[in-house]
Amino acid sequence: MLYHRAEGPASAPPLLLGPSLGTSTTLWDAVAPELSISHRVVRWDLPGHGRSPDDLIGPGATVADLAALVLALADSLGIERFAYAGVSLGGAVGLHLAVHHPERVTSLAVICSSAHFGGSKPWEERAALVRREGLGPVAATADQRWFTPGFTVPALVEDHRTTDPDAYAACCDAIAAFDIREDLPSITVPTLLIAGREDPATPPAHLREIADAVPGSSLVEIAGASHLAPAQCPEAVLTALRAQLTGGAKRGMEVRRQVLGDAHVDRAQARQSPFTARFQDFISRYAWGEIWTDPTLARRERSMITMTALVAHGHYDELAMHVRAALRNGLTPEEIGAVLLQTAVYCGVPAANSAFAVAQRVLAEETGDAPAGA
Incomplete structure (x- = not known):
């Protein structure tokens, strides 16, 4: 079974958090405690990463294999349906679940990930390198792939160094074979895409591609964030996830239009700029999505x-x-x-x-x- 860490009330709505390649549950340290106030948060480790056994997958593994392990974990915890958020490879697992097991997923957040990862060759080469030389050469470049210059999270870099090489290589095999682009229009669960504007591994264009293909999805781009956005810009990721999980922004916009009228809201939206976008989201999500929807007062x-x-x-x-x-x-x-x-x-x-x-x-x-x- 995948190693997992559960936080929050057992009776709260479940939320599963998936990691990126080379990291562990530590990736969510700045985000999960806040989310656990309102959700039963379950973080999990990839095979051979963190505290998960390294023999859960082998050469030729696929994202479908990883998704099956996640479903087995959910079953063992008595979780039938869950919200899901994942980074990079963890996001790919979420896309697979939304396409092939939509009855299990209540909402999906795909963070710094892709519907494909640039073709199979680079990942086949990385898998071969790691099987031959271990993780030292790859871990040495983790900072420049994961974070903007001058920023790091030592615990995550250490995760990378101590991951099992064979399990890591098997995860590379899964990424190499992953391409879900043709299936994206079939996704029906509420879907949020979060991109780091400084992400060299999965640039914003990869998230836009998903947003353009998944009906009704939404896209948030985080300035100053690279590949591991939950570790580098946790507050921005929290804001986006809370809006996704509560539906506050969408519900708030509906109420805002009902009370103030379409003409007024359309004018406000037309005047919105990158400078005011977060304020407009705050108004829709908090004032209109939480206060004005409270049934205590008419x-x-x-x-x-x-x-x-x-x-x-x-x-x-x-x-x-x-x-x-x-x-x-x-x-x-x-x-x-x-x-x-x-x-x-x-x-x-x-x-x-x-x-x-x-x-x-x-x-x-x-x-x-x-x-x-x-």
């Missing part, structure tokens, strides 16, 4: 609270937007006027006066009538 009530808070802080441009939202959420002009009258008591008459002026203009545009309290 949207009518949330509109009343929001308008009051905006008046209190003098955010009148935002108030205009949320007066329109209040109408969509079922408030009448009279009820909006009553909310603003309440703000005169607790936020001050000058603030309420400005708020009434804003609301009167908006309501005249939207309904042709002014609020009763104006």
Whole structure:
């Protein structure tokens, strides 16, 4: 059986994390503890890597063989269906599972990986080198293949040096034979692709190729990240995975459009730039995907609270937007006027006066009538 490390509540939704070639569960040290707050996280080691036995695969191994070992691990833990995220070879295993065992996978994140790895010859040559000379020559170049200049994770480099050469070579055989491009359009599970912009092993173009072929998939490119993005840029990877696992960004965008209207959201999206992209994602995922979707309060009530808070802080441009939202959420002009009258008591008459002026203009545009309290 593959060595594994489980974290998080046993009753939480399961999430399996796959490693890249030459690494171990250590690859996820900066990410897994945070994910285990909401998920039953299971990290696993490739054969001959970390603490997994080295005789689980042999020469001529395939990604299908590795995927079978992952399914056997899940079965042994009583996990029928699971979310999956994997880096490089671990990502290839995830793609195989999504194509050939979609009934087992609830969502997929493919990180710094590919639907093919540049043809078989380089991997056949690497396998032959490792079988002949061991891992020393390959491990010596790990930093430049895995990280940007000046960055390293010594524990991962040590993983590379201490991996079993025969098992490593067998994994190279699996990569050499892997090409799932023709099957990508058949993937139906929610799929996220994460690329490191500085990744020389699987450049962003490889992830774009998958994103273009998998229906409904999404792509995130992480600036400053090389091949082992979870180790080098853990916060960025966490942000993307949380959005994928909770569906917050997608659900939040739906609610945002329902409340604010397509025209407003389309304008905001059109103005989005690389500088503002993370902020827009934060708004959709957190404000709209978590707060506005909380069923404790109805949207009518949330509109009343929001308008009051905006008046209190003098955010009148935002108030205009949320007066329109209040109408969509079922408030009448009279009820909006009553909310603003309440703000005169607790936020001050000058603030309420400005708020009434804003609301009167908006309501005249939207309904042709002014609020009763104006």
